[in-house]
Every structure is written in C-alpha cells, then in structure tokens.
Amino acid sequence: MSAPAVQFKQDATRLSADLRHRRIIQTAMGKYETVRDQRKAAFQNWEEARQLAAITKWEAINHLDAYLEQLVSKLESRGTKVHWATTARQARDTILGVLRAAKARVIVKSKAMTAEEIHLNQALEQAGFEVVESDLGEFIVQLREEPPYHIVFPAMHLTRDEIKEVFDRKLGDAPSNDPEQLTMVARRVLREKYLQADAGITGANFAIAETGMISITENEGNARLTSALPRVMITLIGIEKVLPRLEDLALFLPMLAAMGTGQTVTCYNTLYGGPRQPGEPDGPEEYHVVLLDNHRTSLLADPEQRDSLHCIRCGACLNVCPIFRNVGGHTYGTTYCGPIGAVITPNLRGLNEWQHLSYASSLCGACTETCPVKIDLHHHLLQNRRNGSRQKPSWWQKLAFKMFAPIATKPTLWSLVTKLGRFGQKLHGLVKGSYLDPAYAWTRTRELPPIARQTFKEWWRTRS
Amino acid sequence: MKITLFIPCFVDLMYPQVGVAMVRILETLGHTVVCPEGPACCGQPAFNTGYWEQSREVAIPVLESLKGAEVVVIASGSCGAMLKVFYPDLFAGTRYEAMARDLAPKCFEFSAFLVNKLGVTDLGARFPHKVTFHDGCHGLRELKNKRPPRELLAHVRAIELVEMDAAETCCGFGGTFSAKFPMISTAMGEVKCASALDTRAEYIVSCDSSCLMQIQGLLDRQRKPIKTIHLAEVLVHR
Amino acid sequence: MSERENIIGRIREALAVIASVPGRHAPESKAHFAGGPAESRLPKTSDHRRVMPAAGAMPEEQLVLLRKNAADLRADFKLVQNLQELAGELKQLAVKEGWQRAASHRGELTSAAAQALGLPVLFTENSFDKRELARCDVGLSECDALVAQTGTVVVTNQSAGGRALSILPPHHVVLARRRQIVADLPAALELIKQKYAGNYPSMISLITGPSRTGDIERILVLGAHGPKRLTIFCCEG
Numbered sequence: 001m002s003a004p005a006v007q008f009k010q011d012a013t014r015l016s017a018d019l020r021h022r023r024i025i026q027t028a029m030g031k032y033e034t035v036r037d038q039r040k041a042a043f044q045n046w047e048e049a050r051q052l053a054a055i056t057k058w059e060a061i062n063h064l065d066a067y068l069e070q071l072v073s074k075l076e077s078r079g080t081k082v083h084w085a086t087t088a089r090q091a092r093d094t095i096l097g098v099l100r101a102a103k104a105r106v107i108v109k110s111k112a113m114t115a116e117e118i119h120l121n122q123a124l125e126q127a128g129f130e131v132v133e134s135d136l137g138e139f140i141v142q143l144r145e146e147p148p149y150h151i152v153f154p155a156m157h158l159t160r161d162e163i164k165e166v167f168d169r170k171l172g173d174a175p176s177n178d179p180e181q182l183t184m185v186a187r188r189v190l191r192e193k194y195l196q197a198d199a200g201i202t203g204a205n206f207a208i209a210e211t212g213m214i215s216i217t218e219n220e221g222n223a224r225l226t227s228a229l230p231r232v233m234i235t236l237i238g239i240e241k242v243l244p245r246l247e248d249l250a251l252f253l254p255m256l257a258a259m260g261t262g263q264t265v266t267c268y269n270t271l272y273g274g275p276r277q278p279g280e281p282d283g284p285e286e287y288h289v290v291l292l293d294n295h296r297t298s299l300l301a302d303p304e305q306r307d308s309l310h311c312i313r314c315g316a317c318l319n320v321c322p323i324f325r326n327v328g329g330h331t332y333g334t335t336y337c338g339p340i341g342a343v344i345t346p347n348l349r350g351l352n353e354w355q356h357l358s359y360a361s362s363l364c365g366a367c368t369e370t371c372p373v374k375i376d377l378h379h380h381l382l383q384n385r386r387n388g389s390r391q392k393p394s395w396w397q398k399l400a401f402k403m404f405a406p407i408a409t410k411p412t413l414w415s416l417v418t419k420l421g422r423f424g425q426k427l428h429g430l431v432k433g434s435y436l437d438p439a440y441a442w443t444r445t446r447e448l449p450p451i452a453r454q455t456f457k458e459w460w461r462t463r464s
Numbered sequence: 465m466k467i468t469l470f471i472p473c474f475v476d477l478m479y480p481q482v483g484v485a486m487v488r489i490l491e492t493l494g495h496t497v498v499c500p501e502g503p504a505c506c507g508q509p510a511f512n513t514g515y516w517e518q519s520r521e522v523a524i525p526v527l528e529s530l531k532g533a534e535v536v537v538i539a540s541g542s543c544g545a546m547l548k549v550f551y552p553d554l555f556a557g558t559r560y561e562a563m564a565r566d567l568a569p570k571c572f573e574f575s576a577f578l579v580n581k582l583g584v585t586d587l588g589a590r591f592p593h594k595v596t597f598h599d600g601c602h603g604l605r606e607l608k609n610k611r612p613p614r615e616l617l618a619h620v621r622a623i624e625l626v627e628m629d630a631a632e633t634c635c636g637f638g639g640t641f642s643a644k645f646p647m648i649s650t651a652m653g654e655v656k657c658a659s660a661l662d663t664r665a666e667y668i669v670s671c672d673s674s675c676l677m678q679i680q681g682l683l684d685r686q687r688k689p690i691k692t693i694h695l696a697e698v699l700v701h702r
Numbered sequence: 703m704s705e706r707e708n709i710i711g712r713i714r715e716a717l718a719v720i721a722s723v724p725g726r727h728a729p730e731s732k733a734h735f736a737g738g739p740a741e742s743r744l745p746k747t748s749d750h751r752r753v754m755p756a757a758g759a760m761p762e763e764q765l766v767l768l769r770k771n772a773a774d775l776r777a778d779f780k781l782v783q784n785l786q787e788l789a790g791e792l793k794q795l796a797v798k799e800g801w802q803r804a805a806s807h808r809g810e811l812t813s814a815a816a817q818a819l820g821l822p823v824l825f826t827e828n829s830f831d832k833r834e835l836a837r838c839d840v841g842l843s844e845c846d847a848l849v850a851q852t853g854t855v856v857v858t859n860q861s862a863g864g865r866a867l868s869i870l871p872p873h874h875v876v877l878a879r880r881r882q883i884v885a886d887l888p889a890a891l892e893l894i895k896q897k898y899a900g901n902y903p904s905m906i907s908l909i910t911g912p913s914r915t916g917d918i919e920r921i922l923v924l925g926a927h928g929p930k931r932l933t934i935f936c937c938e939g
Contacts, residue, residue, distance in 0.1 A: 009645070016651035031920045042755040049753040052745040054724035062720055063739035065713045072706075078904065084705040136926055137917035155917050163918055179918035183926055190927060195833055211895075211902060221869050221913040221928020227905070228865035229832055239709065244744055246895060250887040251750050253908070254852070264755075264771070265852045265887075267914055268869075268928065270907040277904045281807070281826040281864035287904075293709050301716035307724065322634045326651040360645050362638025362652070363512065365605035374724045385514030393515070401510040401518035408473070408505035409525040418477060441643040445650040446681030449478045456471050456480035460499050 004333050005356035011331040012360065021157070025325050028156050032319055035262025043258075053255055054374035057310035060209075060242045064300065067209040067242045068291070074212020078274030080287045088118035091292050095120065095201070095234055096127055098288050102232045104129065104198035108190075110216070110223035111135040112203025113151055113313060114236045114292050117335045120201070132193045134222035136186050143170045149329040151336065152260050152315035157328055190222065200226035200284070204237040205312070206252060210245040213271040214289060217256060224268050233275070233284035238292050240300075240309040252312065255372045259316035295348040305380050308343050310373045317367035317377060323360055332357060339367035343380040346388065355388035414457070422451045466496045467577075468533040470526075472543040472673070473505045479673045483539055485696040486574055489587060490537070500529040506538075506546040511554055512639050519554060527551070527563050536570050537577045539696070541603020541672045542639075544573035549606045573603055575671050575695055579612035585619050591701045592622035595693075596665040598656065598679065599632045600672030613671055613695050620698060630659035637678035653682045660690055668692045747888045757851035757886035764850035764883055771853025775911030776924060777932040781880070784939035785811070788877065789818035791935060796821065796840075799873065805838040807863025811877040811937065812842045826863040832870070841871035841929070845878050847893050848936065851886035854910045855934060856894065858903035865905050874909075874929040878936050 001009070015021055040046045060067055072082045081098075085091035091114075099107065107129050109115065121142075124131045133142040137154035141147065143166045148154030155163070160177040167174035173185050202223050206215040214235050216223045227233050243252065249269070257263040276283030299309055318324045318338030329337045334345050334354070342357040358381040367377040389397075407413045425448075431437045433444065442448060467490055471483045483499075490497050507523035510516070526547070530536055538544035548571040551564040578584045597617065603609040617625050636642065636652025643649075656679060660668045668690060670676050676692040683690060703711075723735055734743065758764040765781070772779035782788045792815050796804075805824040806816040816823045824830055824838055835841075843862035845855050855876050859865045868874050884890050887908075894906060913928030924930050 012645060013647040016647040022651065028920050043753060044756060045753040051725050052749055052753060056744055058721070058724055059739065059743050062717060065710050065717065066739045068713070069710070078902075084709050086705055086708055090705065134927065135917075136915045140917070153917065153920075156920075158918075160919055179921040180923045182918055183915060183923040187925065187927055191836065194927075195836060213902070213906070219913070220915050220926035222926070224865070224869040224907065225927055228869060239713075244739070244741075246891050247747060247750070247888060248744070250747075250891055251745065251754070253887065254754060261916070265854065265908065265910050267911050268907060268909060270905060272905055273902050274904040280859050280904060281830075281867075282832075283859060283865045283904060291709070293712075297709065297712040297716055300713060303719045303721040306716075306721040322636070322652045322655070323648055326648055326655070359513075359641070360648065362601065362634050362636060362641045362649070364601035364634035364638070366601075366632070366634065369605055382512065382514075385512070386516055387514075389514035389516075397513060398515060398518065401513070401515050402521070404505075404510070405518065405521040408507075408522045409502060411501045411504075414504045421477070441646045442681070444646060445685060446653075446678070447684035448681065449677055451477050452480045454480060456476040456483040457499075457501070457504070459480055459484060 002353040002356070004353055007333050008331060008356055008360065011333070012327045015327045015331055021328060022326055024157060024159070025328060028153070029319055029325060032262055036258060039258035039262050039264065049251065049255060050372055050374050053251055053372055054310065056243065056248050056251070057373050058307070060244050061240060061300070061306060061309050064239065064242060067244055068239060070209040071207050071212055071242060075274065075289055078212065078277065080274045080289055083288060083290045085290055086293045088294050091118050091236065091290055091294070092120060092123045094290055095236070096123065098232065098234060099124070099129060099199055102199060102286065104232060106193065106197045107131045107199045107201060108134050108193050108197040108226050108230065110200070110202045110218065110226045111138055112201065112236055113335060114203055114238050115201065116148065117294065118292070120236070132190065134190050134193070134226055135218070136183060136220060139186055139190065140166065143167070147330065150315060150318060151313055157330070194225045194229045197230040199232040199234065200230040201234045201236065202226055204235050204241055205256065206243045206249065207237055207241045208246050208249070208271065209242055211273065213246070213273045215249060215269065215271050217253065217266045217269050219261070219267040221268055224270055227270070227272060228283065231284055232286045232288070234288045234290065235272070236290045236292060238296060240296050256312055256314050259314040259370070259372045299344065299347050302347070304383055305343070305347065307375050308340065308380060310375055311340050312373060314372060316370045316372065320366040320370045322362070322364065322366070339377045339381070340375070343377055343384065346384050351384070351388050352392055355384055358384035358388070411457070418451065418455055425450055466498060466534050468530060468536045469497050469499045470503070470506070470530070470536055470538045470543065470547065471499060472538070472540045474677060475539050475673050476504060478677065479694065482673055482694040482696050485694070485700040486537070486539055488700055489696065493582065493584065502529050506543040507554070508543065508546045509639055511546065511550060516554055520558070523551065523554060524560060527560055527567060530567055531563065533570060535572065535577070535581070536567070537572050537574055539574055540674060541573050541600040541607060541609060542674055544571060545602035545606035547571045573607055573609055573671060575612040575616055576607060576609050579615050585615045587616070587619070587699050589699045589701050590621040591698045593666045594624040594626060594664065595667040595669050595698070596626050596628045596660050596663045597631060598635060598660070598668050598670040598675055600670055600675045601634050603671050604632060609671065613669070616695065616699060617669065626663040626665055628659040628663045630656055633659070635675045635678050637674050639674070642678060649678070650682065653678050657682055657686070657688060661688060665690060669695050669698055671695050747892070750888055751886070754886065755851060759885070761883065764885055767850040768848060768853060768883060771850070772934060775853050777853065777911050777934060779934045779936065781936050781938065785814055785937065788935050788937050789815055792875070793818060793820070795875070795933065799839065801839040803838045804840050804842060805835055805867055805871055806842040807867060809844040809863070809877070811844055812863070815877055816842055826867050832866060835866055835870050838871045840873040840875055841867045842875050842877065843868050845876050845882065846897065847890050848878050848883045848934065849887060849890045850883055852910055854887070854890065854908045856890050857907050857909060858898070859905040860903040868907070868909065869928050872925065872929055873931040873933070876932070876934045878934060880936055880938050883936070
C-alpha cells in the first residue's frame with residue numbers, strides 16, 4: 001500500500017468511529033440539503049438545466065484550445081499579463097517572480113483551490129512574503145495550521161468554541177464564541193491587511209472566452225476587496241474553467257449557488273477583464289492571470305474521463321457522498337476530496353499512489369446523480385480501478401479472482417465449495433471476531449449469515 | 465412465457481428462500497421458470513475491483529447460458545445492473561460485445577419485471593406489519609427502479625409502509641468495499657440502521673439481499689429490534 | 703517553445719479524439735458535434751429561460767419579485783417617487799445611522815443625493831486614499847441594473863465609482879431608477895453587452911445582498927468583509 005493509502009485507511013478508520021465528528025458533518029449537511037432542495041425546486045426544469053450545463057461544458061472542454069486562445073487574446077488586449085504554467089512549480093515561480101518584481105511584501109489571498117493544489121502559501125512564506133487568507137473559513141484553518149476541510153466550507157468541521165480558541169491563541173482577540181462576534185474579529189483583522197497589502201491573489205470560478213473575463217464567486221466580499229485595494233492582482237486559474245460566452249453565466253451562476261450553498265445566487269459574482277483602465281478611479285495597476293495545467297491536459301487526453309474537467313467545483317458531490325459524510329475532508333489527504341477528488345487525484349497525482357481513493361467507495365452513484373454538469377463520477381471510479389489494476393495488478397487479488405472463476409462456473413465445484421463452506425462455518429464460530437478470523441474485516445462489526453441448509457441450487461435440483 | 469431466472473451467489477448460498485419465493489410467484493402467474501445450472505456468479509466482484517479479464521472468465525459462461533433466453537429475471541438489483549448495464553462495458557471491444565448488447569434489453573430485476581413487463585402489481589399478498597424500504601443503489605440509480613417495489617408493496621394487504629429519511633442512502637455494502645474499508649462500511653450501515661429504526665418499522669424491505677446482509681449483520685451484532693426481509697418474501701406471504 | 707505553445711499543443715493532441723456527448727440519449731447526429739467550436743451547439747437564452755426559475759413577465763410582477771428577494775436577502779429596498787423624496791429618505795437614514803462621512807461618485811443621482819446629505823463627501827473621481835475611504839460610513843453609488851429574478855444589483859467600476867466604493871464602506875447605498883429593473887440574469891448580461899460593447903469596464907459585479915458568511919457552524923452572519931448593510935433606493939421619476 002502506498003503511503004497516502006496507509007494514511008487514508010488509518011484516518012478513515014479513526015474518523016468513521018468518531019460519533020462526534022460524524023454528527024457535526026451530519027448537522028451541516030442537513031442544513032445544506034434543505035436549502036439546496038428548495039433552490040432546485042425553484043428551477044422550472046432542473047434536469048434539463050443539468051443537460052444544458054453539461055452540453056455547454058462539453059463544448060468548452062472539447063474545443064479548449066480555441067476558447068483559451070480567445071480568452072487570452074481578449075485579456076491581453078486590455079493590459080492583462082497572461083502566464084502559462086505547465087507544472088505547479090512553474091506556477092509558483094511565475095507568481096513569485098511577479099511579486100518580487102512588484103516589490104510586494106504583504107499579500108492577501110481570496111479562496112483558491114488551485115493555490116492549495118500547488119502549495120502556494122508555503123512557497124510564498126518560505127520566500128519571505130506575509131500571506132493572509134481572507135476568506136473567513138480559510139482564515140480560520142490557516143490560523144489552525146491545517147488544510148481546508150471542504151472545497152466550499154473550509155472550516156465545516158470546527159465548532160465555535162474551537163474557533164474562539166484559535167482566535168484567542170493566535171490573535172489574542174476573541175470576546176466570545178458567538179459566530180457574529182468572531183466574524184467581526186476576523187473582519188477587523190483582515191480590513192487592516194487589505195489596506196496594507198501590496199498584492200492580492202485570487203482563484204477563479206469561470207473564465208469567459210467571449211469577453212475575456214475572469215469570474216469570481218463569493219459571499220463575503222473578500223475577493224472584491226482583494227481585487228480592489230492592492231496595486232497588483234494575480235488570478236490563478238485552472239485551464240479547464242473556461243466557459244464560451246458571457247450569457248452562459250446566467251445558467252452557471254445560479255446552478256453553482258444552488259448546489260454549492262443552497263442560494264439563488266452567491267452574494268458577489270464579479271468579472272475582471274484587466275487592470276485599472278484609463279478613466280477608472282481605482283484598481284490594481286497590474287493584473288496577472290496564471291493559467292495552470294498541472295496534469296489537466298492528461299485528463300483531457302483520456303476521452304473516457306475528459307468530462308471530469310467539466311467540474312465547476314460546487315462541492316455537491318462531497319455533500320451527498322456517504323463516504324465523505326462519514327470520514328470528512330481531511331481524511332483524503334489531498335487538495336480535492338470527495339467523489340471528484342477520488343476521480344481526478346489518481347490522474348493528477350499518480351494512479352499507483354492514489355488509486356485507493358477510487359476504491360474507497362461503494363459506487364452508490366449519488367454523486368453522479370447530483371452533479372449539476374452530469375459528470376459520470378462513479379463510473380470513472382470504476383475506470384480508475386480498471387486502469388490501476390492493469391498498470392500494477394495485485395498478484396494475490398488476481399489469483400483469488402482467477403481461482404474463483406472455475407468455482408463460479410462449474411456446478412460440481414460450486415456444490416463442493418458450498419459443502420465445505422457449511423463445514424467451515426461450524427469451525428468459524430471458534431475464531432469469529434478474533435484476529436485469527438479470516439473474515440475479520442466483516443465480523444469485527446457485523447454478524448455473518450449462515451450458509452443455508454439447502455441452497456437454492458440444491459432445492460432446484462430436487463424439483464427436476 | 466419462459467422466464468430464465470438468474471440467482472446471484474449470495475441468494476443461492478444464504479437466502480435461498482428469496483429465490484424460492486420468486487419461483488413460486490412467477491409460476492403462480494402462469495409462467496415457466498428455468499434456472500441455468502452453470503453460472504453461480506455474475507462476475508461483479510472482479511469487475512468492481514478492476515480485474516475485468518478475470519471478471520469476463522466468470523461472465524462469459526453467464527452470457528452463453530443466457531443466450532437463447534426469452535427474458536431474464538435477476539434476483540437482485542446489483543446483479544441486475546451488472547447484466548443489464550455493465551456487461552456491455554465489460555465486453556466492449558471483445559467478441560462477446562454483441563452478445564452482451566443483445567442480452568441487456570432482456571434483463572429485468574424481479575420487481576421491475578413484475579410491474580414494468582408483466583404489468584402485475586397485486587399478488588394477493590398479506591403482510592400485517594409496519595415496514596420501511598431500502599433502495600439498493602444499483603437498483604435505484606443504474607436500473608431506475610424506485611417505483612416498482614413501492615407499487616407492489618402498495619397492494620399488499622394489512623401492510624403499513626413508512627419511508628425512512630435515508631431510504632436512498634447507500635447501506636455501505638458495496639461488495640468488496642465492505643471488506644476493504646470495513647469501518648467506513650460500518651459507519652454507513654449505522655446511518656442506515658438508525659434511519660430505519662427512526663421509522664419504528666418492524667421490517668426493512670429491499671430488493672437486494674446483499675444490502676440486507678450488511679444491514680442484518682449490523683442489526684444482529686448491535687441487537688437491534690428491527691428485522692430485514694426481501695421483497696419477494698413479503699409478496700408470497702399470506 | 704513557449705509554455706503557451708506547449709500547453710496548446712498538448713490540448714490539440716488530446717482533442718484529436720472527441721469525447722462522447724453528455725446525456726446518453728442525445729438525439730443529435732454525430733455530424734452536429736464534429737468540427738470546431740460552434741455557437742449553434744450552445745443553449746440559447748430561450749433555453750436558459752425555460753429551465754431557470756421564473757421571473758415576472760410584467761414590470762409590476764418584477765417589482766414584487768425584486769422586493770421579495772431584497773427582503774429575503776436582508777437588503778433594504780425602497781421605492782421613491784422622485785429625487786426630492788430620495789434625498790429626504792437618504793437624509794433620514796444618515797441621521798438614523800449616525801453617518802459622519804460619506805463616499806460617492808459624481809453620477810446624476812449620486813451627486814445630487816450626496817449634496818443633500820450635508821456631510822463631508824469623498825468623491826472617488828478625485829484621487830483618494832483608500833484609508834480615507836475605509837473611514838467613510840457609507841458608499842453611495844448608482845448601478846447598471848436591478849435584477850428582479852434574483853434581487854441583484856449590477857454595478858461596474860465605471861457606473862458605480864470604482865472598485866472599492868461599493869465594497870469597502872460598511873453600508874452600501876444604491877441609487878437606481880425604476881426603468882433600470884430587468885427581469886432576469888440573461889437580461890442583465892445582455893444589457894451589459896449592449897451598454898459597454900467592446901469596451902468593457904475592468905470590473906463588473908453582480909451584488910446580491912449584503913456581505914455574508916456561513917463559515918462558522920453554518921450560522922448566517924452579515925457583514926463578513928463587504929458591507930453589512932445594503933440599501934436600494936429605486937426612483938420612479
């Protein structure tokens with residue numbers, strides 16, 4: 001087992017038994033589900049909306065070169081500097097280069113999963129920059145020195161007491177555990193940072209090819225401030241975020257909001273096309289857009305799984321996934337968790353090391369059913385399993401399945417195994433539930449049914 | 465008509481009464497039932513684990529034994545999905561592809577067969593108990609089998625059906641998943657059991673014996689007062 | 703080879719094989735999905751409107767919907783008859799809220815309104831210090847449109863005095879005209895395209911309610927970083 005697989009299993013085992021942790025997720029999800037369902041019901045035809053969204057992303061992704069070139073040409077025509085990064089390292093180096101050239105010192109960041117993906121904050125801090133996460137949830141987990149727990153709700157796993165504790169410890173400022181008061185503390189601290197910051201780094205939700213704009217969705221206004229006050233603005237965006245036209249946002253913004261947070265639309269949806277233009281009263285002097293590949297082109301090259309690039313990062317698949325709901329986001333040990341994470345991580349970070357995420361699923365299909373852009377998520381998990389087994393078969397599993405074949409296809413062997421099984425079960429009672437029990441994985445927590453005194457096949461034979 | 469009944473491995477070994485009930489129901493409706501001797505397994509375990517070649521070794525005899533069938537009724541949602549939905553994927557690009565595609569439209573999970581193909585919803589059954597229904601994931605999402613079981617239950621006399629909140633939530637079985645990630649599987653099963661217990665039902669009914677094996681296994685270990693039963697067993701009850 | 707060429711090259715290579723179209727029973731023929739990018743394959747505005755939540759067809763319905771959405775969002779919405787009433791309402795609000803300093807831009811409505819306030823006003827057309835803007839109690843701005851379907855205020859940094867004015871002060875007051883109400887998001891985006899065709903402002907923002915967060919135990923808190931209060935005055939005249 002790879003190191004990430006060992007970590008996953010250990011954390012999953014620990015957390016699935018943690019009833020307090022399970023209850024916290026359950027409560028959060030319950031609240032989300034109610035509003036999500038209200039939003040879906042308000043659509044005149046939710047299922048058709050999914051199909052329209054799926055077709056739109058299909059168009060964008062299957063003609064990605066054309067739409068990217070259009071996007072970049074429009075951005076550049078207004079003075080935006082566009083950088084292309086194949087690897088995470090190139091992206092980090094590009095951003096460091098921009099910041100050094102701008103003689104920046106204090107950086108504010110709004111939420112960017114791509115920044116997590118390339119471990120940007122670490123690199124910036126090591127290079128001597130002060131980086132402050134401005135999204136409240138990200139701010140909190142940054143103080144706690146842990147990664148975000150969920151792609152939309154970074155601090156979902158924390159209680160108000162835990163948040164008060166870290167505010168006390170790191171900020172010396174936490175009048176109470178009241179969510180409003182805690183939020184106001186963060187507001188005060190971050191306000192100062194926005195005003196001090198030399199540079200702002202954002203992520204992005206969409207990139208509109210037709211008009212050359214980066215679209216950022218948020219509720220708090222921190223990305224708006226990050227893009228308004230500092231003199232340099234940098235957006236890090238995956239190449240797959242492209243949408244063909246401005247009007248496509250009329251469909252995608254409400255769908256993202258409905259599935260992400262159960263809102264009609266998110267509070268601030270903002271489009272940025274360039275740095276401050278002549279005649280504009282304020283805004284950054286420089287605007288840089290860093291286009292990130294980081295193995296997305298590998299996913300693109302697999303027509304079977306290409307639609308995983310349609311993802312709009314709404315988080316809905318996480319929210320319905322019974323695995324996610326029982327083990328939580330940190331267990332996955334990687335940037336993208338939940339079903340989408342289980343699908344793309346083996347492809348982005350290596351099949352051998354990360355395929356266990358695709359195995360840690362019962363393939364229930366709730367993710368596929370809920371995905372607003374109709375990604376065939378649970379079938380991709382199956383495909384990852386097939387690809388992983390082909391690349392590096394597990395000899396004992398291969399052997400076990402090979403030995404099973406004649407047993408399952410020759411009636412005499414099946415009959416024999418049935419009888420042996422009955423006998424074995426009698427002895428099983430002696431070791432059941434102990435470490436000698438070959439069925440320990442099951443019997444640790446569950447009873448096994450007995451093999452029937454007369455199996456169906458045996459009964460069927462008596463009839464004829 | 466002549467119905468070829470496909471009995472999954474766990475139904476054969478551990479829940480034969482489910483298969484027997486199905487035979488009785490179909491014969492009472494005036495049909496002939498045949499059950500091929502050879503195939504004992506649809507090949508899903510190897511398929512789900514990613515060993516498609518080994519899965520094919522088990523599945524080819526299934527294909528061959530079902531070749532001339534008029535209609536195939538499968539005694540579980542998950543095996544039903546395997547034959548109907550996944551065999552075309554499993555055999556894509558092989559010389560069995562056409563056979564798999566031919567088989568798919570002939571396959572029905574048991575409750576879907578009764579309701580959708582035969583148009584039968586009332587079997588004269590009587591089951592004077594409060595029950596709740598568990599939707600097995602394959603049956604629900606691959607076979608779109610939400611309504612047929614409920615239509616059948618609606619015609620059972622003296623029954624009271626109460627839906628649980630987590631009816632559509634996975635029970636945590638997932639085949640080899642239950643052994644590879646037993647603690648996650650257990651947590652998922654616990655959520656299912658808790659939701660069922662909340663309904664105060666006496667029985668959890670399902671079209672999938674594999675799910676019921678998981679749920680019953682947990683209920684027995686934790687000594688909970690609710691029982692599990694397959695839909696077919698309810699439908700032969702008088 | 704530049705990184706750009708690298709990436710575009712890999713994309714082209716990857717796209718040599720087209721992926722299957724979503725929706726297994728899509729009736730369109732193979733030819734329809736072959737070839738380069740095509741507008742004809744993309745949903746039309748009428749398709750969007752058919753599936754999205756309904757927006758009122760008539761102006762009266764739209765006004766009702768806008769009011770309701772604003773209330774749900776905890777934004778204040780007030781219809782006023784004319785500029786005089788607007789100025790009066792604004793002055794009352796200033797007294798009630800205890801505003802000492804205002805920020806604004808020189809729009810048709812905002813200039814007059816800012817005058818009437820009788821408070822020191824920072825105008826963003828003049829070069830300004832962001833810390834000074836941060837000390838203002840209220841930001842007055844105009845807008846491009848009000849969207850009935852969602853309760854959204856559409857602003858750009860050209861129509862609303864820049865990027866910071868509508869986000870930094872703790873209270874954002876929007877001065878709009880009734881005729882600026884549009885039915886839905888498709889209409890709002892179309893309006894933006896028409897109004898700014900080819901020379902877009904560098905920032906376009908769809909503001910739907912005062913700033914908010916649910917990051918702590920999913921409890922709604924207003925005023926996370928952006929304005930805690932959003933007040934919309936909609937002028938008939």
